[in-house]
Amino acid sequence: MNGQRHATLVAAATLALTLTPLIGVFAGLGWTVPVLMAITAVAVSGSLMRAAGRGQGLQTLAMVGSLLVIMTAGFNGGTAIALIIPTPATFSHWGELSGEGIQQIIVNSPPVPAEGGILFLTMLGVGVVAILHDMFVVGLRTPALAGLTLLTMYLVPVSVAPEATAWFWFILPAVAYLWILADDNLRRVSSFGHRFTGAGHLVGQHFPSPLARTARWSAAGFIAVTLLLLTVVPTNTSGLIDNVAEDFGGTENYSLGDVNPWAQLSGSLNRPEEVDVLRVTTTDPSPRYLRMHVLDELTDDGFGPNDYSGGDDADGLTGAGDDEQVFEAQIENLQMEAPVVPVYGDPVGLDIEGDWQIDEDTGVIVGDGSDMGDVDEYTVTYTEPVPATETLAGAAGMDPSDERWESNTDHPDVPELADTVAQATEGAGTVHEKVLAVLAYLSPANGFRYSLETTDAGNDQAILDFLETREGYCQQYAAAMAWMLREAGVAARVVIGMSQGSRDGDQWVLTSHDYHAWVEVYFDGPGWVPFDPTPASGVPGSVGFPWATEPDTDENEEVNEGDPSAEPSEAPTDGATAPTDASPGAEENPTDDPTALAGGDGGAGATRFNPAWLALLLLLALPLVPALWRAGIRRSRLGPGRLSALTAWDEATDLALDYGVAIAPSLTPRQAAGVLAHAAPGARDAATALGAAMAQQRYSPRGAAIGGLADAVRDLHSQLDKAAEPRRRYRAMFWPASLAVKLSARQAEQSADMARRTARTADRMRSAMRRARRSNSRRERSVTGRP
Amino acid sequence: MTFESSPAQPPQGPTPLSPQEFKATVEGILTNVEWVIEGKSHTIKLAIAVMLAEGHLLLEDVPGVGKTQLAKALARSVDCSVRRIQFTPDLLPSDVTGVSIFDPEKRDFVFKPGAIFGNLILGDEINRASPKTQSALLECMEERQVTVDGNTYKLRSPFMVIATQNPVEMEGTYPLPEAQRDRFTARLAIGYPDVNAELALLDRREEYNPLDALRPVADADMIVRMIAAARAVHLAPELKRYVVDLVTATRTNAQVRLGASPRATLQLLRCTQVLAAMDGRDFALPDDVQQLAVPVLAHRLIPTTETTMGGGDTKAIVSDILRHVPVVSNPGRF
Incomplete structure (x- = not known):
């Protein structure tokens, strides 16, 4: 096999290795076949073109062509000629496929079935990367650049499937990259015919280079360090499709197509750019949250939406009672796509296009074939019941004989969680007390902190993790609260929707960052009552529910005082635990209080040490390391304990080296001092004194006095600095040549040592082989010569 | 001055010589010699160094640059016995070392010391002598003694041979064998004087030979003490x-x-x-x-x-x- 064909093979194999983390993104392994076909087609066509002696341009063309053909064969939609020749219709078909694929990427969470648009995009992407990769590795012989293509490939699974960041997924791509580098280097070196060590010793074809051990160790070390960093440095891998609910029940449980409310929630919150979703004009002076989904099915994998069973037509909403205040909201749909209608409180009337049904159990208005994407504007009339705190305090929970009891209190058996809940709700008797206990447990005063940099889903382990790390966002808060309440025997469910948003004149604007999750608890009488465990500081447009507090204010104070960790500065966190404290003004326009937000974040951040800052600090300090090291050497040489004519002279010669003044080792101290004086005319006396002291110290029986030597060195330093060009000056500062010499001297020593050892080993082996031959011949002679 | 069986006195009880004294004496000799050989202070310094290192000096240069003048000036500056040997092809080893002749009065052989029995020996054009004569000289140089007829005679101290050699003239000469060149501590070339030095030379020599005006600035004892001081x-x-x-x-x-x-x-x-x-x-x-x-x-x-x-x-x-x-x-x- 010639070198180029071998390199082609290596390129294809390494790319295939790098694709392994994609296993976590797709359901099943069916996607591997077309993807590997694309890689093979590219490799084979490129290799053939090279074998025919064609240049890089034709090679690339051939690879693109073969990719086109194989893509056409796979995705022609009946538009291709002879199945493999694309027509204009094929390309427009591909355009549709891409659009579909992008849509699927946005709404789906991994693992996704590998078919249709997604598979098309994957195959196309891999094919294009394969062409670039082949070009870098084989055509242009720039294997280091191939790291970019491998990185591109690796980033895709990492950005969508957080489990792809697990350390073992990193190893294969890293090994692939090292393979490319090693292979290319071997090819390069063996093209010279012989291999040499650093010290110029010849190494046999099959002997490992004496440097190989060092190389292997450093490669292993780099991988280890990288893996270590991956575990230490917090990474935000929640990308376009965060699979926050990837474990939830599997895809077959969805009744809403493939749309997962959790994915929509975290995907929206993590969107880097904020887009307006809804614009609301309402008669309600302070609207509450817009409900969209209700998640009341709790399994090992967390909360998931119930099978909306459907029910009455949404047009047939019952009107409000006479004594209730009715608000009307006109909602303009700017960007929302969902199979449910976001509505406030208890809707009493809905004016909307399409077919919508109200789910009996949850009150969610579900599209019967209709989607919000088709709705431009709708009007909802609703009431917002405000149950009195006292009523709730006295109300019982859901009656266990209720048919809904099962579905709203069911929870997996997790002993650790049970213990936590037992502790948290100790002494709480009524439902309301339990709710408040859980709210207090999840409050910032108890160390919980709002953070979007969390990707865990709501499954049991994730809930325990959240309770352990005490960092999360509304998803974790809501899931944890509902789960804890269920554990405590209270009927609770998670609601996903949108927060209040921000006021824009008479209207409210709700953006993609206003998606929110909270909890509803069932009280006998008032029914489902919303509670929001998430700290108000983390949620723009957060609403305080007046009933989420103790009925008696005295007790409320007692709770706050009783908490030793509560600090006076935590004003916003107080607002979260006892939202009644929030002034009406703040409630109307909560996002107008940036200081409160910042204070909340800062206060919470100060309590936790983020290792990323340390890493960043170290990274910033890295360029200063040589300078600091050099300064340390200087200080130790000129320090009062160690200073002698010899150390002063060492420092002087090192300074000369730093500033590019060549002092040959064959120069006597006087001559060297002359050279120094020539380089820094201002320091002639200092240099002469240093040289004379050095000569005296080394050659006279008496040694030299050290008086004034440190000053002479400093003088020499400043004069050399003055005489040097700016570039030389910076180099002397940040990358002193004397350090480099020290390091390379050490390295040269080791390399020579290693070469000697290898030579000895080779000698031993050769002589051992010779001995073996001799002994054979002796035996033959003894047999034949003396019968 | 008799040399019969008189071994050279061992160096006298060392009178410590201060570095200043040493330096001053050397500078005296240097000034003296420079009076004769202008602008060659470095060469002269080295020549003095060889003397004080108890070594022998080989001056190798083209004719007329002052090889002999340098040797003579150095010899004059030190108040000690100076012998000059003009090496010619017919020079015999006994001319160098000395010979035993029969004294009819004493009815015995008496040793007549050769030219080597001095403090400073100036061997001019050493390569003109036959190899056997050269060998005789070289043996003395190394051993600092002469053995004639079974009797060994120590040479004086200080003892220094300054030999000159002409490198261009090859005909009728016997170049020193490589091994014997090793006996000379140093080989110096004088080289042509520069323009100013040559002018000064002309001025100085208008009226008299400066060599004649030289006065010794050190004696043999002083040189011995200096040699001892240098060894320390x-x-x-x-x-x-x-x-x-x-x-x-x-x-x-x-x-x-x-x-x-x-x-x-x-x-x-x-x-x-x-x-x-x-x-x-x-x-x-x-x-x-x-x-x-x-x-x-x-x-x-x-x-x-x-x-x-x-x-x-x-x-x-x-x-x-x-x-x-x-x-x-x-x-x-x-």
Whole structure:
């Protein structure tokens, strides 16, 4: 096999290795076949073109062509000629496929079935990367650049499937990259015919280079360090499709197509750019949250939406009672796509296009074939019941004989969680007390902190993790609260929707960052009552529910005082635990209080040490390391304990080296001092004194006095600095040549040592082989010569 | 002055000589000699150093540059016995060493000392004498004694041979064998004076020969004391190592067929000590070694045929070695 064909093979194999983390993104392994076909087609066509002696341009063309053909064969939609020749219709078909694929990427969470648009995009992407990769590795012989293509490939699974960041997924791509580098280097070196060590010793074809051990160790070390960093440095891998609910029940449980409310929630919150979703004009002076989904099915994998069973037509909403205040909201749909209608409180009337049904159990208005994407504007009339705190305090929970009891209190058996809940709700008797206990447990005063940099889903382990790390966002808060309440025997469910948003004149604007999750608890009488465990500081447009507090204010104070960790500065966190404290003004326009937000974040951040800052600090300090090291050497040489004519002279010669003044080792101290004086005319006396002291110290029986030597060195330093060009000056500062010499001297020593050892080993082996031959011949002679 | 069986007196009880005295005396001799040979102070200094190192000097230069003048001036500046031998092809070994003749009065053989029995021996045009005469001289130089008819006669101290040699004239000469060149501590060339020095030379010699006006500034005793003082100069281990490194380098150099001998090492160190003392120091520096390396080492090296044919000479080789041998053998004391 010639070198180029071998390199082609290596390129294809390494790319295939790098694709392994994609296993976590797709359901099943069916996607591997077309993807590997694309890689093979590219490799084979490129290799053939090279074998025919064609240049890089034709090679690339051939690879693109073969990719086109194989893509056409796979995705022609009946538009291709002879199945493999694309027509204009094929390309427009591909355009549709891409659009579909992008849509699927946005709404789906991994693992996704590998078919249709997604598979098309994957195959196309891999094919294009394969062409670039082949070009870098084989055509242009720039294997280091191939790291970019491998990185591109690796980033895709990492950005969508957080489990792809697990350390073992990193190893294969890293090994692939090292393979490319090693292979290319071997090819390069063996093209010279012989291999040499650093010290110029010849190494046999099959002997490992004496440097190989060092190389292997450093490669292993780099991988280890990288893996270590991956575990230490917090990474935000929640990308376009965060699979926050990837474990939830599997895809077959969805009744809403493939749309997962959790994915929509975290995907929206993590969107880097904020887009307006809804614009609301309402008669309600302070609207509450817009409900969209209700998640009341709790399994090992967390909360998931119930099978909306459907029910009455949404047009047939019952009107409000006479004594209730009715608000009307006109909602303009700017960007929302969902199979449910976001509505406030208890809707009493809905004016909307399409077919919508109200789910009996949850009150969610579900599209019967209709989607919000088709709705431009709708009007909802609703009431917002405000149950009195006292009523709730006295109300019982859901009656266990209720048919809904099962579905709203069911929870997996997790002993650790049970213990936590037992502790948290100790002494709480009524439902309301339990709710408040859980709210207090999840409050910032108890160390919980709002953070979007969390990707865990709501499954049991994730809930325990959240309770352990005490960092999360509304998803974790809501899931944890509902789960804890269920554990405590209270009927609770998670609601996903949108927060209040921000006021824009008479209207409210709700953006993609206003998606929110909270909890509803069932009280006998008032029914489902919303509670929001998430700290108000983390949620723009957060609403305080007046009933989420103790009925008696005295007790409320007692709770706050009783908490030793509560600090006076935590004003916003107080607002979260006892939202009644929030002034009406703040409630109307909560996002107008940036200081409160910042204070909340800062206060919470100060309590936790983020290792990323340390890493960043170290990274910033890295360029200063040589300078600091050099300064340390200087200080130790000129320090009062160690200073002698010899150390002063060492420092002087090192300074000369730093500033590019060549002092040959064959120069006597006087001559060297002359050279120094020539380089820094201002320091002639200092240099002469240093040289004379050095000569005296080394050659006279008496040694030299050290008086004034440190000053002479400093003088020499400043004069050399003055005489040097700016570039030389910076180099002397940040990358002193004397350090480099020290390091390379050490390295040269080791390399020579290693070469000697290898030579000895080779000698031993050769002589051992010779001995073996001799002994054979002796035996033959003894047999034949003396019968 | 009798020489019969009179061994040279051992050096008298050493009267400590201060570095200042040493320096002043050397400068006196230097000024004296410079009065005769203008603008050659470095060469003169080296010549004095060889004398104080108890060595012998080979002056090799074209005719007329003052080889003999230098030798004479040096001899005159020191108040001691000076003998001059003009080497000719018919000069016999006994002319150098001396001979036993029958004294009819005493009815015994009496030793008539040759020209070698002096403090300073000026051997002019040494390469004109036959090899056997040269050998006789060279034996005296090394052994500092003469053996005639089974009797050994010690030579005087200080004892120094200054030989001159003419490198251009080859006909009828017997060039010194390589091995015997080793006996000379240093080989110096004087070289042509520069324009100013030559003008000064003309002015000075208009009326009289400056050589005649020279007055001695030191005597033999003084020289002996100076020799003793120079031997006391401290030689640091690093310096000894440097000298050994230099000599070793001449032996391993690819351009050299025969390197310098251990005797060269010894003599280089002795001269180094003198040079240090002449500078008023009581310790030697590598700078001293570097000044001496070419004169002390170059004439002992035998270059390879390739080097000779390529126009290379041993002075260049030694200079090259000086440029490459580190002053401290392990400069990386990191």
